[in-house]
Ligand SMILES: O=C(O)[C@H](O)COP(=O)(O)O
């Protein structure tokens with residue numbers, strides 16, 4: 319059935335207000351203590367939203383089943399958080415879809431697996447991805463099942479190219495994951511399968527860049543994985559990780575690339591003609607660049623030196639618009655009819671097609687042009703993820719996506735303010751220009767600096783994000799607009815691993831265990847601004863709302879009712 323794109327008018331809320339949608343990345347709500355960097359930081363603007371208008375500030379769930387993850391033990395993340403914010407519904411996410419496909423065995427019946435299987439007789443099966451149980455980009459138990467399943471279905475020679483984590487899991491945990499994998503591979507070897515780890519490196523330094531921020535990262539991985547060349551050579555991956563971690567100031571996230579070599583010093587697993595490759599991350603953003611390098615014939619981002627003729631499949635298809643990669647083991651969630659697409663179509667499509675009278679009215683009062691700003695490390699969050707893992711515009715004439723380049727080649731604790739002011743100033747200018755009805759931004763500081771585990775720097779980061787919010791809210795004030803400030807998941811509000819009672823855990827040496835990852839905490843949603851109808855307040859009848867309830871709320875703020883199958887709006891309008 320054709321989609322009915324026209325949204326009903328909201329019975330009480332007007333159209334034509336400028337709406338600023340601000341997503342604070344990694345900004346959850348937690349008990350105030352010394353490891354809550356948001357609490358420790360001076361954040362007068364966010365504090366005033368919380369304390370100034372209790373009926374216009376509330377918490378929503380940003381993790382687990384509320385955002386389509388397998389269980390409520392799964393922390394939120396940017397992909398699922400922004401997907402829910404933009405799509406207004408909860409879709410079973412990659413982690414869950416891969417779980418079911420493995421459990422039912424359907425993964426082995428699909429086109430993707432049958433394609434790579436053609437290489438099993440004469441070639442090697444290479445698995446490349448993030449080795450941890452973080453559940454954000456990949457999960458070790460899924461890799462274990464895939465190894466078992468592939469070997470039972472004829473893979474005779476297997477090479478695993480690992481990326482160590484320390485970002486979605488504790489730093490230092492990489493050794494345990496490598497040992498677990500080594501154990502599995504040795505069991506396969508006992509069954510006569512030639513299975514080994516072939517290369518590795520830390521996720522932030524090798525392979526897993528995103529949004530084309532730094533192709534050098536992908537090249538380092540390519541050299542090790544495909545060419546079998548790296549500055550460090552070891553006989554085993556456990557030895558590699560232990561040795562490289564012993565160097566001062568290194569951590570799991572930033573381990574240099576290494577290859578595993580045989581007795582004669584030759585790399586054990588370069589990728590060659592006839593091999594099969596699976597990138598086993600289910601999350602797209604940090605695998606798209608490698609997918610391009612593996613799949614595109616025309617490629618000029620770095621010199622690939624040798625481009626093997628391989629059969630390549632992603633765990634999922636990473637980009638539904640680019641159809642990248644062409645082959646994949648599990649179909650991604652079909653996140654369609656996102657709020658962004660609806661809103662664009664209600665500004666323009668109605669004008670262009672049949673509903674002439676209505677559309678003319680719409681056109682005059684609602685030329686909808688979105689402006690989306692963020693710096694490169696988070697750029698795609700308010701575009702790609704927001705739009706249901708889809709790159710590109712819905713209607714280029716009505717949308718503008720602008721990117722503020724990130725600093726590259728540094729860890730963000732060095733510059734915790736990042737480009738927050740630049741992002742906010744661009745948003746401010748867009749709001750003041752009067753050309754845009756929705757200005758959507760992501761402020762990355764709490765998250766990007768939170769992931770470094772540097773508490774002092776994260777406090778500076780939170781203050782910087784708060785200052786950026788002020789710049790944006792001041793502009794909203796000037797144009798008589800509306801704001802909705804929220805976050806995609808927690809991070810900076812809790813920087814320490816805790817026991818069940820909430821007490822910080824200590825490591826063997828008595829030091830606190832720093833939490834570099836996201837959290838299970840809820841996030842705030844605050845609305846306001848001079849353009850907000852005075853009767854608007856948060857409903858009290860939605861008991862456990864989540865991020866998916868935000869899309870209908872934003873549609874209301876633009877003067878529309880949300881589609882019936884969207885999660886309900888958070889707001890109601892009292893007659894006064
Ligand atoms: O990719 C990352 O940086 C982390 O694994 C998750 O962080 P994000 O979900 O905030 O991007």
Ligand SMILES: [Mn+2]
Pocket residue numbers: 343344395396397399765806807
């Ligand atoms: Mn995030």
Ligand SMILES: [Mn+2]
Pocket residue numbers: 344396765766769809836
């Ligand atoms: Mn993050």
